[in-house]
Amino acid sequence: MNAVVGGFAQNVETLTRFRTQAASLGADLVLTPELSLLGYPAEDLLLREGFILASEVALAQIALAQDLPPILVGTVVSEGLNGLNLAPSSDGRDVTRAIETHGPAHIADALVALSDEGVVAVATKRLLPNYDVFDELRYFHPGVGQHTIINVEGVAIGLLICEDVWTANGPALELANEGATLIVVANASPFARGRREDREAMLRERALETNCPIAYVNLVGGQDELVFDGQSVVVNESGDVIARASAFNEELLVVEIDAKASSAGIVVDSTYSRDSSRRQAPLANLVIEPPSEIEEIYEALVMGTRDYLRKNGFRSAILGLSGGVDSSLVATIAVDAVGARAVRGFAMPSRYSSDHSIADAQELARRLDIEITTLPIELAHQAFGTMLLHALDGEPEGLTDENLQSRIRGVILMAVSNATGAIVLTTGNKSEMATGYSTLYGDSAGGFAVIKDVPKTLVYELCRYRNAVALELGDPEPIPSAVLTKPPSAELRPGQRDDQSLPPYEELDPLLQLYVEGDATAEDMIASGHDPDLVLRIARLVDSSEYKRRQMPPGVRISKKAFGRDRRMPITNAFRSE
Amino acid sequence: MTSSADLEIIEHLNENLASVYRALGELAPTLRDDAFVVGTHEMSRYFGDVVLQMREFTNAEPQPVNVIMTALRQCVERDATGAMLLYAMSMVVGPRLLVSLRDANEVLVLERARALCALAQDVTLRQVLAVATLVQGRAPIEEQAWQDDAREIVRLLEESGNVESFGISR
Numbered sequence: 001m002n003a004v005v006g007g008f009a010q011n012v013e014t015l016t017r018f019r020t021q022a023a024s025l026g027a028d029l030v031l032t033p034e035l036s037l038l039g040y041p042a043e044d045l046l047l048r049e050g051f052i053l054a055s056e057v058a059l060a061q062i063a064l065a066q067d068l069p070p071i072l073v074g075t076v077v078s079e080g081l082n083g084l085n086l087a088p089s090s091d092g093r094d095v096t097r098a099i100e101t102h103g104p105a106h107i108a109d110a111l112v113a114l115s116d117e118g119v120v121a122v123a124t125k126r127l128l129p130n131y132d133v134f135d136e137l138r139y140f141h142p143g144v145g146q147h148t149i150i151n152v153e154g155v156a157i158g159l160l161i162c163e164d165v166w167t168a169n170g171p172a173l174e175l176a177n178e179g180a181t182l183i184v185v186a187n188a189s190p191f192a193r194g195r196r197e198d199r200e201a202m203l204r205e206r207a208l209e210t211n212c213p214i215a216y217v218n219l220v221g222g223q224d225e226l227v228f229d230g231q232s233v234v235v236n237e238s239g240d241v242i243a244r245a246s247a248f249n250e251e252l253l254v255v256e257i258d259a260k261a262s263s264a265g266i267v268v269d270s271t272y273s274r275d276s277s278r279r280q281a282p283l284a285n286l287v288i289e290p291p292s293e294i295e296e297i298y299e300a301l302v303m304g305t306r307d308y309l310r311k312n313g314f315r316s317a318i319l320g321l322s323g324g325v326d327s328s329l330v331a332t333i334a335v336d337a338v339g340a341r342a343v344r345g346f347a348m349p350s351r352y353s354s355d356h357s358i359a360d361a362q363e364l365a366r367r368l369d370i371e372i373t374t375l376p377i378e379l380a381h382q383a384f385g386t387m388l389l390h391a392l393d394g395e396p397e398g399l400t401d402e403n404l405q406s407r408i409r410g411v412i413l414m415a416v417s418n419a420t421g422a423i424v425l426t427t428g429n430k431s432e433m434a435t436g437y438s439t440l441y442g443d444s445a446g447g448f449a450v451i452k453d454v455p456k457t458l459v460y461e462l463c464r465y466r467n468a469v470a471l472e473l474g475d476p477e478p479i480p481s482a483v484l485t486k487p488p489s490a491e492l493r494p495g496q497r498d499d500q501s502l503p504p505y506e507e508l509d510p511l512l513q514l515y516v517e518g519d520a521t522a523e524d525m526i527a528s529g530h531d532p533d534l535v536l537r538i539a540r541l542v543d544s545s546e547y548k549r550r551q552m553p554p555g556v557r558i559s560k561k562a563f564g565r566d567r568r569m570p571i572t573n574a575f576r577s578e
Numbered sequence: 579m580t581s582s583a584d585l586e587i588i589e590h591l592n593e594n595l596a597s598v599y600r601a602l603g604e605l606a607p608t609l610r611d612d613a614f615v616v617g618t619h620e621m622s623r624y625f626g627d628v629v630l631q632m633r634e635f636t637n638a639e640p641q642p643v644n645v646i647m648t649a650l651r652q653c654v655e656r657d658a659t660g661a662m663l664l665y666a667m668s669m670v671v672g673p674r675l676l677v678s679l680r681d682a683n684e685v686l687v688l689e690r691a692r693a694l695c696a697l698a699q700d701v702t703l704r705q706v707l708a709v710a711t712l713v714q715g716r717a718p719i720e721e722q723a724w725q726d727d728a729r730e731i732v733r734l735l736e737e738s739g740n741v742e743s744f745g746i747s748r
Contacts, residue, residue, distance in 0.1 A: 010680065016703070017676050024668035024709035067707075250742065252669065286725060339739070 001032055002221030002250040004311055005039030006051065008058040012037070014250075019068045021252050027069050028273065029152045031184050033219035033228075034125075034162050035109060036074040037062075040188035040219060041226070046139040052076060052107060063114050070115040070152065070268045072159065074186045077110040077122055079141070086124065086141035106141045111159050111186050113150050115270035123148035123159035126171050133190060133226060133557070133565040136163075147175045149265035153273065156180050156262035158212070162187040165206055165214070176210035179264030182257060183212045188219040191229035191300045192560040196247075196290055199231075204239030211237050213257050220250050222307030225557045225564055227300045231290065246288045248299040253286065294465045297458070297558050298333075301450060304556030306337035308448050309423060316422040320409050320443070321345035321372060322353075323360030324488060327427040328479045329463050330450045334425055335368045335478075344422065345372040348409045350381060352491050356482065363480045380408045402492035406442030414445060423447040426553055431456040431505055433552060433563055434512045435538065436545025437498070443490075444552055452555030453562040455512065456505040460484060503534060511538050517561040539576075546571045584691040585636055587682050587746050592632035594675060594744045595698060596640035598667075599625035601650035605663060614660030617712040621667065621705050628698050635694055645738040646671060649731050656727040661719060664709045666731050672706040674735065677743035685746065 001018065004010050015032060022030045034040060038055050045051045055075055062073060079086045086106050108124040124143025128136035148159045158180030164171040165185045172183055183206070189199065199216065207214050213236050220230035227248075234243040234255045245253040291299065309317060317334050321327050327345075334343045347361045358374070365372035384404055385395050396404055413424045424446030428438045430453050438444045451459060463484055467477035488498040488505070502508055511530060514520040515538065522539040526532045549563050550571060561567055602622035609615045629640065649671065653663040679699045686692045719725075735741075 013676075013680050017673055017706075020703050020706050021668050021673060024706050024713075026710060026714065286729075 001036050001219060002307070003033070003036050003039040003219060005042050005223055006045055006054075007039060007311075008037070008054050011039065012058050012061050015062055015071070015073065016065060016068075018252050019062075019065070019071050022254070023068050023272070025252075025254050027254060029157070029268070030069050030071040031215060031217045032072060032074050032186065033217050034074045034111075034186040034188040035076070036186070036219070038075060039223065040228075041133075041135075041223065043135075046076065046107065052078065059112065059114070063116075063118055066116045067272055068116065069272050070113060070120065070270055072184065072186065073112045073114055074161075074188075075110055075112055076107045076140075077112065077124065079106040079108075081119070081122060086143060107139070108143055109136065109140045109161055110143075111148075111161055113148075113159070113266075113268060115268050116272065117270055120268050121148050121150050121159075121266045123161065125161035125164060127163040127167060129163045132560070147171065147178055147180075149175065149178060149180050151263065151265035151267045154261045154263070155182050155257075155259045156264035157259075158183045160185045162189060165216070166202055168205065168209065172206045172210050172212075172214075176212050179262060180210075181212060181262045181264075182215070182259035183210060184215045184217070186217055188228060190226040190557065191296070193293060193297065193558060194560070196229065196231050196296070200233060200235070200241065203233065203235045207235045207237055207239040213237050213242075213259050215255065215257065217253075220248060220303075222304040222311070222556070224308070225304075225554045225562065227304040227307075227556055227558075229296065229300065241287060243286055244288050244290065245286075247291050247296060248303045294461060297454075298462055298465055300558050301333050301454070301462075301556050302336045305333055305425075305448065305450050308554075308556075309338055312423075314421070314423040314447070316342040316344065316420065317425050317448075318344045318346060318413060318416055318420070318422045319425040319427060319446075320413055321347050321361035321364060322427075322491070323347075323357030323364070323483065324427075325459055325463060325479075325483050326429055326451065326456075327361075328364050328483045329454075329459055329466075330425050330427045331364060331368055331370065332463075332466055332478045333450055335370060340369040343368070343370045344416075345370055346409075346413060346416070347372060347374045348377050348412060349374070350377050350405045350491070352405075352494055352496070354491060356486070357491060360480055360483050360486075364478070364483065367476055367478050367480065375412055377405060377408045377412070380411075381405060384408065402490070402496075403439045403442055405492050406439035406490075407445075410439075410442045410445030417447070425450055426452075426555075428452060428552070429454050429456050429459050430559075430563075431502070431508055431512060433549060434516055434545070435502060435508070435541040436548050437502055438548065438552075440548055440551060444548070446553050449553045449555030452552060453558045455509040456488070457509045503538070507534070508538065511535065512542070515539060515542060516563075516567065517559055519561075543569075543573065543576065546573065581688055584686050584688045586748075587686060588632055588691050588694060589636045589638055589640070590745070590747050591678060591682055591695070591698060592629055592636060592638075593640040593643050594646060594678065595625055595632065596629045597643040597646035598622075598650070598671060598675070599629050600642060601647050602663075602667075605650060605654050605660075608654060609658065609660035609663070611659045611661070613712060614664065617708065618660060618663065621708060624701050624705055628694075628701050631697065632694055635690060643744070645735060645740065646744070649734050652734065653731060656730075657724065661713070661716075662724070662728055662731070664712060665728055668706045668709040669728075670732055670735060672702055674740055674743045675702050676706075678746055681743060682746045 019030050111123045113121040126143050130137045150157050158175030215234045217232040219228035229247050231247045232245040243255040345365050417424045426446035426449045429451050432438050463479045470477050522535050525535045606619040653666045683695045
């Protein structure tokens with residue numbers, strides 16, 4: 001399910017639509033992702049009384065539906081619902097939600113079992129993650145006491161939420177010990193490279209530990225910087241995958257699960273479940289082959305971009321086309337996300353732009369079938385030079401002049417954005433973002449930084465992947481080969497190449513991965529055999545660029561440690577790891 | 579949004595609904611399963627009622643949407659009993675119609691247009707649900723070939739740009 005944060009009407013409609021589909025296929029129970037009613041992560045909206053009240057109204061709307069299968073809805077609940085008790089926050093703080101009119105209440109991340117007879121049972125999340133992109137201790141109280149087991153058609157179903165299932169000898173085993181014969185887990189697990197493999201390996205361990213089949217349902221869709229990949233999965237008690245939903249696609253997965261009969265748990269009764277003749281499943285237990293890692297990353301970028309635009313009301317996107325590899329990839333992703341008619345490119349050559357770059361940009365636009373407008377920046381460049389003569393005691397030179405060109409382009413794109421309502425997509429990659437190889441208010445000016453978590457070497461891989469997909473489909477390659485073979489250059493001075501300012505990307509990216517994603521120190525990297533001068537230079541570049549990174553637009557997270565919520569470094573920072 | 583925009587949106591929705599109506603009506607008598615013949619015919623009539631009301635509002639004869647007609651016809655080519663056609667109505671075409679109707683409902687201004695949209699939502703939901711009654715008590719179809727064929731119907735719509743819905747305008 002692709003939930004919209006705060007989009008209660010849309011989320012109720014989506015839940016009802018899937019519940020109706022499930023009914024049409026005779027399902028006994030519908031499981032939805034973590035916080036499917038509110039969207040995830042709702043962040044400080046969870047501190048607003050009105051937001052919590054709206055979620056309660058939305059839950060009541062779902063409860064009104066008749067003659068549909070029981071459903072497990074991901075939502076928040078306040079202490080007191082169904083006699084619910086919550087523990088103090090696990091770090092001792094009071095996370096009482098903001099008080100408007102109704103007095104203090106503690107909330108928990110919950111899974112509510114609903115039938116047409118109302119709320120049948122409530123399960124609350126026990127383990128609240130507070131690392132990486134997660135801040136759950138800020139908002140929720142952990143559930144305590146006996147676990148929640150419901151009984152549907154003679155199967156004792158234990159309810160867990162996301163983090164609860166990741167711990168060995170934890171809530172999953174406790175549930176099994178309390179009599180559950182099937183475990184269902186509602187999740188909002190964001191995409192990162194290798195995450196699906198991690199999940200399925202963990203589920204195998206839990207299934208073997210508990211001797212129970214496990215149904216794991218995951219959110220899908222983009223929410224700000226996060227992308228949820230779906231890929232919901234069901235494993236049997238041996239940990240073998242018996243059903244898997246597709247990646248980056250909102251869909252209903254219908255699964256027949258062979259679980260041991262048991263009388264344990266709160267019996268879920270409804271007019272629907274009393275009519276056993278409904279049961280049939282025309283399309284049960286699909287096992288969709290997972291995509292390759294490169295396909296996953298590409299699809300994550302497409303979905304993240306599409307949902308950012310769609311959920312924030314942008315109908316079109318614009319970007320600068322330099323004829324380089326970064327803008328070529330971003331344009332291609334944008335076209336795949338929102339269609340060629342909604343994407344417009346701008347070639348903005350300067351006195352230093354090469355003829356082949358302009359030609360490459362035009363060729364890309366032709367292949368993608370997008371509109372391209374050429375706006376030479378020479379007049380503005382000259383005008384700024386003249387205007388700055390007095391302030392600079394001469395013409396702008398060096399870096400000042402280079403960045404001036406980039407900023408003129410930013411001004412042009414933002415002007416078009418103002419006039420048309422289109423969002424500006426920036427084209428900086430993670431290698432540039434890490435080392436500060438970008439211009440504030442220049443190439444970094446815009447609304448969404450599509451590839452900000454994609455290292456430069458991966459940018460090339462993604463381009464080659466996308467071209468290969470096109471060839472497989474019998475379509476022309478979207479990215480001209482010249483774009484992939486020429487040396488990277490910002491073309492802000494005569495003969496400029498990236499490798500004059502940065503080490504070659506093949507050397508830079510592995511070191512950035514160690515330093516940024518691996519949290520290695522410079523000493524660690526030197527000790528493991530890397531060139532000390534290079535390591536110290538890169539560490540300095542990364543550390544001193546924090547002030548720039550804080551001002552970058554949001555972008556799609558594809559790694560396990562992206563800049564932003566994953567890696568929170570102080571801007572003012574005198575510590576140097578050397 | 580203006581009333582002319584409303585008119586265009588309803589015209590588009592009606593083309594989708596009319597395609598479902600026509601395809602179901604055309605295919606119903608060809609199905610091999612008698613219960614499915616009757617059920618599909620009735621389903622067609624419910625959609626037909628909405629189409630008629632929308633046509634009165636737009637004063638335009640809805641043009642068929644080829645991809646919808648093709649998808650539903652292919653269901654019957656692949657499974658003559660009609661089970662795949664019903665599957666497509668509950669899992670493929672019906673949900674896309676519902677998403678289009680939901681999206682349309684967010685931008686429609688005229689009261690009558692919104693009422694027609696709500697009616698179409700109600701009818702579509704009920705018809706998705708009606709599949710349950712039609713197939714109740716039948717064994718699940720777990721043959722890989724059938725499932726692969728069913729995925730092909732999904733792919734057909736996805737490749738024509740209808741990944742989540744049929745949109746709200748042409």
